[in-house]
Amino acid sequence: MLSADPVIRFKDVSKTFRRPDGRGDFVAVDKLSFEIAKGEIVAVVGKTGCGKSTMFNIVAGLIKPSAGEAKVVGHDPFREFAFFRGKIGIVFQNDRLMPWRSALDNVRLGLQILNVDPKQANETARGWLARLGLSGHENDYPHALSGGMRQRVSIARAFAVDPEILLCDEPFSALDEMTARDLRAEFVRLVRQSNKTAVFITHQINEAMEIGDRVLVFHRPARIAYEARLNASTSEDDRRKMHDDIMRVLSVDQAAAEASA
């Protein structure tokens, strides 16, 4: 179903890259169309190389589509790069903390770039560190923090600028299961509390179903092969069936990839 004013809208978006050996092009995204409404959390699942990260980079405005139209809050994220200052927050697969900045200074980074008053930026950053359970670690450098703590800092950094849209690229995949589970729950709570729109990329079906209001399953090259909606009233049986369906869809893509290799 297409909403009236989607926050993210892809219409027949394609992206091709030149092969590193120079022999022809490689299609990473092929005529991808979807919409994401305000306040939705959409989880995107797919095998490695299915084009989900390319789609992610197009939404983030880091790369330009080769064809089609990608709009985020009605604007082109690549052409109107500066328009999205403070509107998009990204949590990456690895924490990507600046090693020369303390935890507090890492969280303040986006606020400094947005020219927020230093006192206000300091308070906001401290507040987010506290919400993510990192009080007392404000002055610690990244090397002194555990993997889970570092990823918490990177989540705080993304939320601190109060973006309308959050993009997450497998942010918990490098963490142990216990830490990942806690952070997942924390992340969903924060997104819902602030009514943000989020795109969450993962290769774990359970994680996608735990986080998303909607799950999109991608087949290479970034085509939607399956779509499912979830909410609090979705029964355990329905969830199990969805899980099996997603497994089946992903296996088909895996088999196709192996056949073409």
Added chain:
Amino acid sequence: MMNSRAMRVLQAATGMIVLAAGWQILSFVFPHYLFPPVPEIITRTIEVLITGSLLVDVLLTAGRIFGGLFGAFILGSILALLIGQSKTAENFIAPVLTFFQGIPALSWVVFAIIWFHGIEFRVLFIMVMTTLPAFTFQILDAFRSMSKDLFEMAMSFRPSRWTLFRFLIVPTIVPGILTAWKVNLGNAARVVVVAELVGATGGVGYQLLRQQQLFDMAGAMAWTLQLVLFVLVVQQTINAIETWALRYRAVSERAM
């Protein structure tokens, strides 16, 4: 048990004491005009340091070294950033710098004497030309080692070019800049002496030339030690800055 810092100091001191003892033994064997005794060298070194009219020459040389290094650093930084951002700029500039690297310091001294009249400008020109390629390539290496992940992360906040430069590029290249200063300092100290030896009327190089004309080995050693002391003091200062600037780096528990 002695801590590791005290151990390092002791080892360094032992090496120097052995060297001084070896020199002292040679002074017993050979005439003093060839190997003056260590106490005489120390006395002459202190004399230079506490005599205003002589210390001026040391400060003049120090100023020339700093001036040359600073000029090469600024120019090298600009060239490194240009090369780092444009392949075309690299194609133009890199071969020229590589060509410059192959020119001996003494050739630059000769060129400077032929081309320019002013002594200070000659020395500055020689210092800049001999240290520029190393500064440029070292800063360029540091710039190119910038993490792509951190660059993407910073870009996700849509910074201006100036903000990106301040928040990402400068902290990334600081370790490279400090290394470049340390490496070039020794080179600059050697080159400045050659430049002063041939074309100056003041400075450590000029004084060394005078000691050679007077056949005064103790004086030559005393002036040489001024340069060595200068390099050591500046190296230690850079090390202290480095320790402070890179304090964020993890220290392996095994290294403690």
